[in-house]
Amino acid sequence: MITAIWDQLKGLYSLIVGMIVTGRYFFAPQKTVHYPRKVVDPEDLAAYRGPLELTRGKDDESRTRCISCQMCAKGCPGNCIKVVKGTEGKLPSTWVYDFSLCCLCGACVEVCPASAIDFSHRLYLVVTSREELVMDLLADLKERVAANPLKPAPDVPAAAGQKAADAPSAGAAKNGEV
Amino acid sequence: MSNFSFLNPFGVLDEPGTYMGDFYSHNFSKKAKEGTVILNLGPQHPSTHGVLRVLVELYGEYVMRSEPVLGYLHRSHEKMAEHKTAYGFLPNMGRVDYLNAIGWNWAYAASCEQLAGIQVPERAEYLRVISAELNRISSHLVWWGAFVLDLGAFTPILYAFDDREDLCDILQRVTGSRLTMNYFRFGGVGADGDERFFRLIREFIPRMRERLKMYRALVTDNVILRRRLEGIGSMDADMCLRYGATGPILRAAGVRRDVRKAIPYGIYDRFDYEIPVADRCDNFGRYWVRVEEIEQSLRIVEQAVAQIPEGKHIVDKAPKPAWKIPAGESVFSVEGARGEISVHVISDGGKSPYRVKLRAPGFSNLALFAEAAEGTLLADAIATLGSLDLVIPEIDR
Numbered sequence: 001m002i003t004a005i006w007d008q009l010k011g012l013y014s015l016i017v018g019m020i021v022t023g024r025y026f027f028a029p030q031k032t033v034h035y036p037r038k039v040v041d042p043e044d045l046a047a048y049r050g051p052l053e054l055t056r057g058k059d060d061e062s063r064t065r066c067i068s069c070q071m072c073a074k075g076c077p078g079n080c081i082k083v084v085k086g087t088e089g090k091l092p093s094t095w096v097y098d099f100s101l102c103c104l105c106g107a108c109v110e111v112c113p114a115s116a117i118d119f120s121h122r123l124y125l126v127v128t129s130r131e132e133l134v135m136d137l138l139a140d141l142k143e144r145v146a147a148n149p150l151k152p153a154p155d156v157p158a159a160a161g162q163k164a165a166d167a168p169s170a171g172a173a174k175n176g177e178v
Numbered sequence: 179m180s181n182f183s184f185l186n187p188f189g190v191l192d193e194p195g196t197y198m199g200d201f202y203s204h205n206f207s208k209k210a211k212e213g214t215v216i217l218n219l220g221p222q223h224p225s226t227h228g229v230l231r232v233l234v235e236l237y238g239e240y241v242m243r244s245e246p247v248l249g250y251l252h253r254s255h256e257k258m259a260e261h262k263t264a265y266g267f268l269p270n271m272g273r274v275d276y277l278n279a280i281g282w283n284w285a286y287a288a289s290c291e292q293l294a295g296i297q298v299p300e301r302a303e304y305l306r307v308i309s310a311e312l313n314r315i316s317s318h319l320v321w322w323g324a325f326v327l328d329l330g331a332f333t334p335i336l337y338a339f340d341d342r343e344d345l346c347d348i349l350q351r352v353t354g355s356r357l358t359m360n361y362f363r364f365g366g367v368g369a370d371g372d373e374r375f376f377r378l379i380r381e382f383i384p385r386m387r388e389r390l391k392m393y394r395a396l397v398t399d400n401v402i403l404r405r406r407l408e409g410i411g412s413m414d415a416d417m418c419l420r421y422g423a424t425g426p427i428l429r430a431a432g433v434r435r436d437v438r439k440a441i442p443y444g445i446y447d448r449f450d451y452e453i454p455v456a457d458r459c460d461n462f463g464r465y466w467v468r469v470e471e472i473e474q475s476l477r478i479v480e481q482a483v484a485q486i487p488e489g490k491h492i493v494d495k496a497p498k499p500a501w502k503i504p505a506g507e508s509v510f511s512v513e514g515a516r517g518e519i520s521v522h523v524i525s526d527g528g529k530s531p532y533r534v535k536l537r538a539p540g541f542s543n544l545a546l547f548a549e550a551a552e553g554t555l556l557a558d559a560i561a562t563l564g565s566l567d568l569v570i571p572e573i574d575r
């Protein structure tokens with residue numbers, strides 16, 4: 001009889017302890033990022049692997065650094081890269097990437113001798129069909145360049161003032177959504 | 179009363195094409211006793227943690243017999259290895275067991291390195307230990323939450339995922355992904371940890387210790403949990419050895435076997451930590467061992483972060499994607515979150531490995547279920563199934 005009562009009390013006590021713990025967390029700050037009202041801190045995304053993107057050229061930032069060497073296409077375990085060499089020097093004429101086959105392993109990024117590709121941090125990518133996952137990265141690069149031309153091509157003279165005005169906004173855009 | 183089965187309500191058993199259910203349930207129900215019901219638990223049942231299917235023969239609330247049916251998540255990883263380059267198979271390793279990706283990364287990478295005689299730099303060894311132990315903690319946290327969820331308590335899984343979120347953030351910092359991590363490379367790791375990575379770990383360790391105290395107050399000391407687990411689902415040392423069970427299940431049966439201590443790989447011999455061993459064989463023993471392991475993993479990570487030397491995170495001239503493994507064979511075992519992971523690589527020097535055999539701990543661990551669940555209540559059988567810490571993709575591979 002006494003043990004039965006004692007058991008009940010012990011059970012009640014462990015329940016109360018549990019309730020106190022839960023109650024405290026009722027008022028604790030949340031860790032959930034309530035998208036779309038909030039977005040993930042870009043600093044946390046520094047190493048995040050989103051779909052591939054072509055990096056901008058060293059001298060001419062509107063161009064790709066790719067030299068069409070095919071190392072990435074050969075090393076890719078998913079066969080998701082197709083690079084075709086164009087007529088203009090070593091530059092590629094086609095750079096198509098199938099994100100639906102990509103396992104984000106990083107082999108292509110690591111093997112590229114020209115550091116021409118990198119993972120983007122596009123976390124909020126949404127598409128409605130599989131076809132949209134096949135991305136033309138040259139067009140994508142062109143779009144990004146059009147959105148914020150960091151450094152104009154050397155043969156196009158640009159006003160120094162405009163360059164200075166562009167630089168900070170371009171930098172900010174690169175951190176946030178590229 | 180005649181044999182009644184939901185799969186075979188009309189009692190027609192042996193004429194092909196006339197019975198209901200599939201091959202497995204048909205054969206299973208042949209041995210059914212008088213007055214029992216045959217039930218399919220899964221493959222879409224939430225408490226089977228994925229797509230495991232268990233056929234159970236019930237007499238009232240009691241499980242008379244049971245038989246796991248596998249193969250619903252089979253992705254032919256071993257076969258894939260024969261068609262990919264050795265390097266190209268690395269990303270598969272993160273997908274064999276999605277909760278303990280780093281453990282598998284390690285087993286495969288080290289097996290190939292052993293064959294090719296590649297020496298891993300000091301700093302990479304430390305990064306390997308740190309990531310593997312953090313991954314072990316995150317795997318145990320998911321198990322902990324899901325296991326308590328099986329028993330009917332919903333809140334703890336939210337706390338477990340809260341902490342796991344931190345771990346995902348930390349691991350994402352170096353691996354680039356949050357779940358199917360592909361971090362190890364032949365001869366090192368994929369990326370070096372930066373200052374923020376180590377700071378996040380240093381912040382995480384004391385916070386996790388506090389949380390473990392909270393877990394104890396909330397769950398471990400809870401009377402309902404204790405009554406649900408203590409003395410249920412007995413798996414003694416003899417039974418574990420018979421079925422080849424490893425990991426926390428074996429240690430909960432009182433056998434002190436952990437690959438990290440038994441065959442120290444990497445730099446595990448440099449750290450001061452204990453192997454939790456329980457001598458009670460029941461569900462609570464397995465629960466206790468895993469919760470203790472979180473604490474011990476924290477100790478290892480703490481020491482590793484304090485000792486990590488400067489240097490390279492990967493060897494110079496690390497194998498490129500087209501690298502061919504030299505001919506020969508090698509086996510490497512590591513201690514994963516669920517038990518002993520072994521990867522056996524055989525190479526004939528060609529483009530792809532000739533054969534890669536993956537030894538998944540979950541497969542052997544699951545084999546204990548049928549015997550342990552015999553004669554228990556159905557709800558206790560679910561608890562026993564949960565205590566095995568099954569990850570079905572790993573079992574099917």
Ligand code: SF4
Nearest residue numbers: 076102103105106108
């Ligand atoms: S990340 Fe891996 S799978 Fe994706 S494109 Fe690069 S090499 Fe191919």
Ligand code: SF4
Nearest residue numbers: 066067069070072112
């Ligand atoms: S490896 Fe780099 S340079 Fe070579 S084709 Fe691929 S992206 Fe271009």
